[in-house]
Amino acid sequence: MNAKLPVTPLASWIAAKIQAAGSRICQEELRAYQLASLNSTLRWARQHSPFYRDRLAGLGGGNLLTSLDQIASLPFTLPADVREQGLQLLCVSQSEISRVVTLDTSGTTGQPKRIYFTREDQELTIDFFRCGMSTLAGPGDRVLVLLPGERPGSVGELLRMSLEQLGAEPVPYGLVDSLSAVLNLIKRERITCLAGVPVQAAALARYWEKNGGGWAPQRALLSTDCVSDAVVRELKRIWGCEVFRHYGMTEMGLGGGIECAAHAGYHLREADLYVEVIDPATGLPLPDGEYGEVVFTTLTRRGMPLIRYRTGDISRFRPEPCPCGAGLRLLERIRSRCDGQLRLGGNGGLTMADLDEALLPLPGIADFSAVADNGSALLKLRLCLVLLEGFPVPAPALLRKALQQIPALQRAEQAGQFDLAVEWISCRDVLPFRAEKRRLRMTGGGPPQQLRAE
Ligand SMILES: [Zn+2]
Known part of the structure; x- marks a missing residue:
């Protein structure tokens, strides 16, 4: 059935960008291009950004890295670095910046995060979108x-x-x-x-x-x-x-990867980004197949290059090749974030993606918000569900049954430690919630970094 699958258009796009010999990707050629681009980025950042001048001071001159594996020796860039030292990361004068995106404006985290792009940086994004949309x-x-x-x-x-x-x-x-x-x-x-x-x-x-x-x-x-x-x-x-x-995320330059017709994971914008998966606890790179935190380095960004930026997203590289035959790596789709999981006693946790899979199949549900609290032994889940007008409110037993598909909630229920409170909003035409990125809000006992504003 996969014989006729079209190859992702990213394959020929990347091949052209790295000036590969053929229209197919050869992994050695791609890795050599990425290493050379990574070294130019390191040189550029060290020369022009006060932040990276300090961070990369220990690196030698000339060819900075001789293999891509050596990237593991470079320090990470954290969202907090961007938030607190934003302008120090800039490699061009502010007059050369054509777009500033301000993130995290909710106020609870102090300073907002600002990401700066030159016109040239934006052109690269448009070019990636053009290729991605051609899928x-x-x-x-x-x-x-x-x-x-x-x-x-x-x-x-x-x-x-x-x-x-x-x-x-x-x-x-x-x-x-x-x-x-x-x-x-x-x-x-x-x-x-x-x-x-x-x-x-x-x-x-x-x-x-x-x-x-x-x-x-x-x-x-x-x-x-x-x-x-x-x-x-x-x-x-x-x-x-x-x-x-x-x-994608703003820090990546908005676009990061897209599925092909095989729908097996994302093919990545590998001519502009070098993506790693690391163990979030130790910071060490993980082999393909293992889940960890997605970290990326921009390879072609001029205004505000980011080196080993920690995304907080959890995923893995799929060990098997994509059925489309592109010869590009596949990043499995993102299901959770380091800070987006309510960890529950024993094994397992609860994420917004779990709730999506359980609740969105119910008839008429247009959206929902969720607040979880596990400050005590009791897991309290407060849901506010948006129901399209004309659909009956699902019976409480049906809702509970849907939630029981999530193993962590099933265990809490069986232990008599699950307290559910539900509120309904009827939607006639206008959607009440406008958040682009929805988050499971947490109160009570989880690790402190889990407290995030909506
Ligand atoms: Zn593919």
Whole structure:
């Protein structure tokens, strides 16, 4: 069945960027390119950024590293470094910066994190988006962009520019507010593909199904938040839509990796990023197949290169090759974050992705927020579920049964230590929650770093 799978377009894109001899990737050529680019980044950062001048002071001149494995000897860059010393990481004057993205503005963590990009850095992102989007769209497609795009250089705007380069027709909108307005636009513009946030896309499909159907998109790129299997199944069931997961964060330059038609994991933007998986406790690199924290180094960034940046995302490199035959590494999809798991006694924990898989299959659920507290032996879970109008409130027994699919909750229930409180919000048309990245909020006993603002 895999014989006809198209090879990810990232293969020829990376081959061209690294000036490979053929159109297929040869691992030795890619590693040699990455080593050379890594060394230029180290030289550039040490020369121009006060932060890295200090951090990399111990490295010799000339060829800094002689093999990629030696990257393990370099110090990590932490989100706190970016937050506290942002401008010290810059390698160009502020006049050369064309876009600043401010993250973590909720205020509880002190200073916000700012990421700086030059025009050249943004061009690299547009180029990656163009290649990535060609996995699912091409000339003749009308692509609805349900991501923020009001500001110059925002993800929605860069995606729009990349789609224009691809010959597809972008239809920019922004995050979903009114479900009916977006569905009317889908019908009116005969949208073939959409790019958006997972729960919002699922809510659109459910609202569409409840309200008479009509024109439906055929392919979707879902990004920003964890993309659960539950959402992928719903889009396929309702719209017959093929979903492609994207992995990225602002620090990566927005784009990081995208699934191919095999849907086996992300192919990464390996000509612009060097990605590692490390043991979050010891900081040591892990072999393929083992789960750890994703760490990346930018290879082509000029404004604010990041060296061994710790993402907090947990994943692993799949040991087996991708069925598409690209010869590129596959990073398994992200299911949890170092700080996003409520650790429970014994084995196991609870993540927002677990709750997504359990709750989103329930009929009519458009979104939810969750607060967990395990300050005592009792695990308290407070859910606020958004139910589309016209769907009956699921029976409490059904909801409990859905939650019991999560082993940690099943164990707590069996031990008589699970306390569930549920609140419902009815949604007629406008989605009440607007967070792009949803988080399991935690109070009580977890490790202190688990306390994160929404
Ligand atoms: Zn593939």
